[in-house]
Amino acid sequence: MDELFDVAVIGAGMAGIIAARDLSTKGHKVVLLEARDRLGGRTHMDDACGTVLDMGGGYVHWTQPYTWSELKRHGILVNPPMEGGRHYWLADGAVHSGSAEEFYGIVSPLLERMFADSRLRFPLPFDHAAVDNAEIENETIEDRINSLNLSSYERDVLESVLSGLVHSYKDHGIAQLLQSAATYFGNYGCFFETAGSWGIQGGTKSLIDAILAETTARIFLSTPVSSIVDEGSKVTIETRDGRQFYARSTIVALPLNTISDVHISPDLPAMARSMIAKKNPTMAGKLWIRIRGEVEPFSIATPAGKYPLNAIRTEKYLNGDTLALCMCSDDAAIRAENAQGVQTALEKFIPGIEVVDIAYHSWVADEFAKGGWMMNRPGFFTTGAVELRKPHGNIQFAGGDISESEAGSIEGALSSGAHAARTVSIKLAKRETAQL
Numbered sequence: 001m002d003e004l005f006d007v008a009v010i011g012a013g014m015a016g017i018i019a020a021r022d023l024s025t026k027g028h029k030v031v032l033l034e035a036r037d038r039l040g041g042r043t044h045m046d047d048a049c050g051t052v053l054d055m056g057g058g059y060v061h062w063t064q065p066y067t068w069s070e071l072k073r074h075g076i077l078v079n080p081p082m083e084g085g086r087h088y089w090l091a092d093g094a095v096h097s098g099s100a101e102e103f104y105g106i107v108s109p110l111l112e113r114m115f116a117d118s119r120l121r122f123p124l125p126f127d128h129a130a131v132d133n134a135e136i137e138n139e140t141i142e143d144r145i146n147s148l149n150l151s152s153y154e155r156d157v158l159e160s161v162l163s164g165l166v167h168s169y170k171d172h173g174i175a176q177l178l179q180s181a182a183t184y185f186g187n188y189g190c191f192f193e194t195a196g197s198w199g200i201q202g203g204t205k206s207l208i209d210a211i212l213a214e215t216t217a218r219i220f221l222s223t224p225v226s227s228i229v230d231e232g233s234k235v236t237i238e239t240r241d242g243r244q245f246y247a248r249s250t251i252v253a254l255p256l257n258t259i260s261d262v263h264i265s266p267d268l269p270a271m272a273r274s275m276i277a278k279k280n281p282t283m284a285g286k287l288w289i290r291i292r293g294e295v296e297p298f299s300i301a302t303p304a305g306k307y308p309l310n311a312i313r314t315e316k317y318l319n320g321d322t323l324a325l326c327m328c329s330d331d332a333a334i335r336a337e338n339a340q341g342v343q344t345a346l347e348k349f350i351p352g353i354e355v356v357d358i359a360y361h362s363w364v365a366d367e368f369a370k371g372g373w374m375m376n377r378p379g380f381f382t383t384g385a386v387e388l389r390k391p392h393g394n395i396q397f398a399g400g401d402i403s404e405s406e407a408g409s410i411e412g413a414l415s416s417g418a419h420a421a422r423t424v425s426i427k428l429a430k431r432e433t434a435q436l
């Protein structure tokens with residue numbers, strides 16, 4: 001295609017979609033290139049358990065500025081979480097249960113100790129360089145938990161509360177979690193409410209459709225990009241089937257774990273290359289479970305690596321049955337599960353429970369994701385991600401995986417995509433002025 005676009009946006013997840021919308025509504029000529037035959041990336045709704053469910057990212061919150069402004073702009077509301085219910089947790093190999101007050105009575109002091117320094121480390125959560133955090137950048141979540149000198153019971157309880165977000169405590173750095181807590185006044189519980197409680201009415205598709213209705217970008221689906229070459233005066237983008245697209249500037253809004261599948265020239269700085277090579281370690285996923293009958297609401301938490309199901313919660317009633325959602329820290333373990341296996345795992349906590357159906361999309365096995373939500377490795381959150389966010393000639397990276405605010409979320413993707421669009425738009429305007 002000989003046409004020269006102002007901007008080529010590569011990857012149509014939330015980051016790419018918002019970047020394409022913002023740039024095209026500003027009058028730029030934009031092309032959006034997406035590998036899949038659909039838009040939305042790691043936010044995707046599918047027929048599952050007798051209804052349509054968000055199989056990837058789904059929860060949002062009114063405290064998230066970019067997300068909330070989009071939802072308000074399009075008149076989309078959020079669904080409240082299912083209230084109440086009994087809590088169950090696995091600690092010291094045994095099942096424990098209690099009311100929410102009893103559970104949080106044990107959990108809250110542990111979380112307070114774990115995140116005590118979050119606001120000192122990230123006093124300005126939107127500016128990761130406000131304080132020198134080199135000292136903690138290599139600290140893992142496991143190191144942090146070890147430093148608290150907990151009993152094995154306390155350790156299991158603390159690991160259970162964190163298990164909805166992690167793959168393994170040794171693979172993730174503590175820095176991202178500290179910054180997440182700092183964003184919510186140093187309170188991990190507040191952060192956790194934003195991360196996993198309120199779903200979008202109509203699901204993520206309603207938001208994606210609304211954003212798309214505003215864009216004039218040319219959209220090419222089933223168009224995986226294989227190479228991006230910045231030649232100075234223009235960027236040449238080649239697809240796997242040999243087509244070429246040309247643009248003055250490019251926004252690369254790909255999952256971190258698929259960037260290495262694309263040849264990028266000129267080479268990126270060492271720290272950015274290293275982050276791309278080391279990848280996002282979150283090999284985790286989200287399982288939907290349909291349970292027979294309208295059961296009493298419940299919540300179950302187990303430590304990552306010690307049980308196949310980790311953070312389970314009843315979500316809603318559906319035609320006389322109950323839908324529960326489970327965050328599973330290990331994709332490999334859950335991918336092999338069937339409804340009977342999930343029932344056996346649930347019965348340990350709630351005897352007599354009857355699983356009717358389960359639904360799972362493996363984002364790890366998905367060639368255009370190769371992993372779940374972003375939880376940085378130690379050593380990259382305040383280094384490699386910062387490097388990737390900088391402009392590289394006419395190439396600008398974006399995405400929830402490298403976002404400065406709320407990395408690993410829809411909010412992170414939207415804010416990063418909007419920021420990339422603004423940066424590129426300003427640059428294009430400067431270039432045009434210089435040419436006059």
Ligand SMILES: Cc1cc2nc3c(=O)[nH]c(=O)nc-3n(C[C@H](O)[C@H](O)[C@H](O)COP(=O)(O)OP(=O)(O)OC[C@H]3O[C@@H](n4cnc5c(N)ncnc54)[C@H](O)[C@@H]3O)c2cc1C
Nearest residue numbers: 011013014015035041042057058059225399400409410413
């Ligand atoms: C199971 C799961 C649960 C989650 N839960 C939540 C939640 O409740 N709340 C929340 O806020 N966040 C959640 N997240 C995280 C959230 O979904 C992501 O942070 C966000 O969707 C990332 O958006 P993105 O646009 O940066 O990346 P993506 O959505 O991954 O978009 C990147 C796009 O690039 C495309 N692509 C890949 N390779 C190529 C190529 N070579 N050429 C062209 N296109 C390519 C992909 O197909 C994709 O469409 C969850 C994620 C997962 C996986």
